[in-house]
Amino acid sequence: MRKVFIILGLLAAILAVLLSVIPLFNLAFVPAVLALIFGVIALYLSNKSGASKKIIHYIFLLTIISLVYATYKSIFSAPEVVITEELKEKEIESEQDAIDELEELDIEGEDIIIDE
Amino acid sequence: MHRITIVLIFLFSFLMNAQNNAVGTNEKLVFTASYNMSGILNNLAEVTMETSEVKTSKATLLRLKCTAATYSKWDHFFKIRDLYESYVSPTTLKPYLYKRDINEGSYFKAMKYTYNHKANTIKTLQQKKKKDGTLWDENKTITVQSKTKDIVTTLYSIRTFDFSNMSVGKSTELTIVFDREEIKAHITYLGKESLATVLGKKPCYKLSISTSKSDVLKGTNSNIIWLTADENKIPVFATFKIPVGNGELKLKSASGLRH
Numbered sequence: 001m002r003k004v005f006i007i008l009g010l011l012a013a014i015l016a017v018l019l020s021v022i023p024l025f026n027l028a029f030v031p032a033v034l035a036l037i038f039g040v041i042a043l044y045l046s047n048k049s050g051a052s053k054k055i056i057h058y059i060f061l062l063t064i065i066s067l068v069y070a071t072y073k074s075i076f077s078a079p080e081v082v083i084t085e086e087l088k089e090k091e092i093e094s095e096q097d098a099i100d101e102l103e104e105l106d107i108e109g110e111d112i113i114i115d116e
Numbered sequence: 117m118h119r120i121t122i123v124l125i126f127l128f129s130f131l132m133n134a135q136n137n138a139v140g141t142n143e144k145l146v147f148t149a150s151y152n153m154s155g156i157l158n159n160l161a162e163v164t165m166e167t168s169e170v171k172t173s174k175a176t177l178l179r180l181k182c183t184a185a186t187y188s189k190w191d192h193f194f195k196i197r198d199l200y201e202s203y204v205s206p207t208t209l210k211p212y213l214y215k216r217d218i219n220e221g222s223y224f225k226a227m228k229y230t231y232n233h234k235a236n237t238i239k240t241l242q243q244k245k246k247k248d249g250t251l252w253d254e255n256k257t258i259t260v261q262s263k264t265k266d267i268v269t270t271l272y273s274i275r276t277f278d279f280s281n282m283s284v285g286k287s288t289e290l291t292i293v294f295d296r297e298e299i300k301a302h303i304t305y306l307g308k309e310s311l312a313t314v315l316g317k318k319p320c321y322k323l324s325i326s327t328s329k330s331d332v333l334k335g336t337n338s339n340i341i342w343l344t345a346d347e348n349k350i351p352v353f354a355t356f357k358i359p360v361g362n363g364e365l366k367l368k369s370a371s372g373l374r375h
Contacts, residue, residue, distance in 0.1 A: 024153065027156055030156075080162075080189070083185075091183070098170070098179075098215060102172045103173060105230065
């Protein structure tokens with residue numbers, strides 16, 4: 001049983017570290033909390049049986065790293081920006097193309113404002 | 117994101133042939149699109165809805181433009197630059213030309229609809245990118261109902277409707293042409309609600325949207341949109357549920373409003 005919790009704890013801690021370095025860092029908190037729970041259970045079982053606790057320390061270490069990094073990114077992350085240069089170019093190009101297209105259409109009607 | 121864009125469309129879609137007293141000519145609405153992952157909302161993209169005047173030698177039309185672009189932090193993972201446009205009558209929002217240009221990672225698709233209101237047909241041109249990078253064109257003329265509109269026009273047409281005289285629970289059927297197919301959508305008016313928005317606390321009209329295409333929007337009363345209960349009737353908040361999860365759209369800024 002102890003080994004199961006150690007494996008689960010390690011997997012969750014590694015997942016938390018991986019998530020914390022990508023833009024989905026908000027999600028790192030979920031496996032990090034799970035890793036802590038599994039780590040505490042594994043630690044309790046190790047204390048009970050007197051087995052080695054070295055690997056459990058790694059679970060806590062990885063979890064703390066992921067939590068600190070994800071928290072840092074949550075607080076200090078740069079404002080969200082959108083790079084729209086190519087989109088702007090496309091918009092201008094598309095409008096010109098649309099005007100050419102509209103010139104060919106019979107759009108004179110009662111609801112259209114006719115230019116003087 | 118393609119699904120989110122479709123959802124956006126349905127969330128706003130409402131076909132009305134009323135006079136336009138809500139949509140101005142230099143209006144700009146900016147939204148943040150967020151997606152719910154494991155109960156945590158992540159801001160994915162910025163959605164912009166913008167209007168402007170377009171002059172031809174014969175007439176002055178209104179250009180309705182919607183863009184979706186992922187935030188730069190996501191561009192390395194999946195880059196989205198989508199452009200949707202419709203050229204309509206400024207007074208009735210009757211559409212004449214619709215264009216859609218989708219760039220999602222390596223996927224590209226463009227669509228153009230040219231309306232023939234007398235014959236109730238739409239001349240369509242679809243462009244897709246082949247593996248070798250060249251474009252593949254497909255022309256097709258489709259017959260539609262007289263009140264069928266494209267997604268962008270319906271997106272704006274919702275705002276021309278008089279919700280103040282609508283009874284709670286009233287449902288209206290709409291027909292939208294998307295991907296050269298007519299889709300039925302149902303809009304149900306759910307009453308008024310006050311919402312804290314970027315424009316302050318605003319009384320809003322609450323609407324529920326469902327479609328005949330069950331693979332687009334999921335659940336009942338999961339796809340809701342709130343429009344300000346004033347003369348502008350701008351969308352301020354929307355929640356949606358799609359096959360891959362759920363998300364929301366929140367108004368970030370609004371400028372150039374008509375009233």
